[in-house]
Amino acid sequence: VITASTQNVARPGMIELAFGEPDPALFPAADIAEACHAVLADGGGEALPYGANAGPAALRRLLGERLTTLERHAVSADETLITGGNSQALDQILTLFCEPGDVVLVELPTYSLALGILRDHPVHVEAVAFDALGLDVDALLRKLDEVRHGGRTVRALYTIPTYHNPTGVCLAGARRRALVELCAERGVLVLEDDVYRELWLDKPSPPSLWSLAPRGVVLRLGSFAKTLAPGLRVGWVNGSTEQIERVAACGLNDSGGCVSQFAASVVARYLQDGHYDAQVERLRAAYRERRDALLAALAEHLPDGCSFTIPGGGFFVWVTLPGSAPGQEVLPLAEERGVSFVPAVRSHLDGYDRGLRLCFTMYESGQLAEGARRLGEAVRAAIAQS
Numbered sequence: 001v002i003t004a005s006t007q008n009v010a011r012p013g014m015i016e017l018a019f020g021e022p023d024p025a026l027f028p029a030a031d032i033a034e035a036c037h038a039v040l041a042d043g044g045g046e047a048l049p050y051g052a053n054a055g056p057a058a059l060r061r062l063l064g065e066r067l068t069t070l071e072r073h074a075v076s077a078d079e080t081l082i083t084g085g086n087s088q089a090l091d092q093i094l095t096l097f098c099e100p101g102d103v104v105l106v107e108l109p110t111y112s113l114a115l116g117i118l119r120d121h122p123v124h125v126e127a128v129a130f131d132a133l134g135l136d137v138d139a140l141l142r143k144l145d146e147v148r149h150g151g152r153t154v155r156a157l158y159t160i161p162t163y164h165n166p167t168g169v170c171l172a173g174a175r176r177r178a179l180v181e182l183c184a185e186r187g188v189l190v191l192e193d194d195v196y197r198e199l200w201l202d203k204p205s206p207p208s209l210w211s212l213a214p215r216g217v218v219l220r221l222g223s224f225a226k227t228l229a230p231g232l233r234v235g236w237v238n239g240s241t242e243q244i245e246r247v248a249a250c251g252l253n254d255s256g257g258c259v260s261q262f263a264a265s266v267v268a269r270y271l272q273d274g275h276y277d278a279q280v281e282r283l284r285a286a287y288r289e290r291r292d293a294l295l296a297a298l299a300e301h302l303p304d305g306c307s308f309t310i311p312g313g314g315f316f317v318w319v320t321l322p323g324s325a326p327g328q329e330v331l332p333l334a335e336e337r338g339v340s341f342v343p344a345v346r347s348h349l350d351g352y353d354r355g356l357r358l359c360f361t362m363y364e365s366g367q368l369a370e371g372a373r374r375l376g377e378a379v380r381a382a383i384a385q386s
């Protein structure tokens, strides 16, 4: 149940396809309650004191084992640090690994709220082109040359290669390899936001950039926000042991210990109890049905001149609008009709607005279909008034 004290509150009568959240009805609340009880039963043991800087040993080990099996690529506990989720981790990594004035590259469009985190840091955020196969690695090479010729340093690239937010696109296999090779050669730190990896809907996710790169090139940011519950605020970073030690030793962790010690201990217990695979499978089944319902309804209701992505996982479908109906003009018309979305302009840096993001996880199929019908009407109205 979304209540007035949560981050996003649904307006009466509005199908809120702008919210990029998991469905609260699918949170495994009873199993989490059981895990909470178990970690408190012995007086709080490891869960209530300040935690080890890099997080509970049990969770680091369990995650290492899980990721090793998932990706058929060895990940050790020493290469894993527990965070307060991807947002916190991105903020902390930018603090620790970037210098004022550095250039940080992003693909565009990108996760709009990551742009907010980047804006909190004294770095220059610049764009790399993105297409139906994901980040354009040739464009990345050109951008790296351009910045170098200008005498500046590209410190990092923030990218979401697997079920991208906002488009749902998955970076093509050949591009994954080319991207890590290029970044390794040029000394660019890749910040791989991998929050949707487990939520593939058709076939298992492609290898992470982390698993393809030499150690030290990629920091992979993972989270339990989408597969368990975002309110837990538990995620992790994979990096080289040196990078992990650097984060663990930073002032924040040195002062407060692991930033999510209690919740991370609960997650460790939940994983030990063996519930996680069934939870992820339940989410995949529900979200697959919802994605298919939304795609079918978009095909039926969107007018000519619109197109949309077919995501193989994650939370989002991206609609490309005709030039005569920019996202910001469609939005009020859509909200009048009872449906909302994120206009492209929020995911870009340059005012580009020929698109919109729809999230398919929060509503059942019938409401998604109704949302698509209302959206189709709004786009037609925008075209008619242009």
Ligand SMILES: Cc1ncc(COP(=O)(O)O)c(C=O)c1O
Pocket (backbone or CB within 6 Å): 020, 084, 085, 086, 087, 088, 111, 160, 165, 193, 195, 222, 223, 224, 225, 230, 234, 235
């Ligand atoms: C790509 C991406 N990164 C990060 C986040 C936020 O992750 P967390 O809840 O772990 O901070 C989201 C949530 O929408 C997301 O889509």
